[in-house]
Amino acid sequence: MNTVPDDMERRLRETLDTLAAGVHPARDAYRTARGDWRRRERRRRIVLALLVAVVFTVAVAIGLWVLNQAPAGNGAIFTEPAAAAVHPDGRG
């Protein structure tokens, strides 16, 4: 493995410190950033609410359509006439 001279580490630290010292935040950085977060959060919530509403509406519409497609007559189990379904001894 290569050995790194201490001088190189020191120079790198100095250079990075000097470079970092030249970066200054804008004065209204917080206000700008906060406005952006709030706008994005509001948009995210609206999109989420719309999505939930659309999914709910579609689910309800599909459910209603399926119910509407059900046959109007008696089901397959209750094919016999109502009178025949009564037990002979009258116990139902």
Place this chain on the structure above:
Amino acid sequence: MRRTESRPQPPVTAAEGDEEREAGVARLFDLHYTSMLRLAALLGADDPENVVAEAYYQIYRKWRKVRDAGAAEAYLRSIICNLTRMRIRHLQVVRRNTPALRVESVASPEDSVLLRDDQRALVGILRELPARQREALVLRYWQGLKETEIAAAMGISPGSVKTHAARGMAALTRRMEARR
């Protein structure tokens, strides 16, 4: 007989939760914004303000999960590393596909700072290193983080941090010596 007052804690309403989140993120902003901006710039982001604003937005969104200030700082650092790496990769792809953009130069921190020639050369070499090596060097030599902290920020193992830092440092040394 002493009466012990045990008031039931009122439930936190959505508005109160939002206020608390605003206050918490504002505190984090005050504490770390400048250092995070400098980190993004040193990592080579062409638009450090946007990168850091995006990182704070991620914290803002996931505020309920990230309450601890120490964890929030580490989380911010990690997001900034990831976003900067993605941004650089995106720019590399764009430049590769649109040769006309190659000549465009983006204003970088070293343009506005008075650097010596050797420091300028060092920054140039640092910019040409692979993103992982540059991240390891910046987090180690500028932020002075421990290997485990660097590993958490970069999302890799401490062993890999050692490897990236050693390779990066070796490349810097080699190329600086070749320059003499």
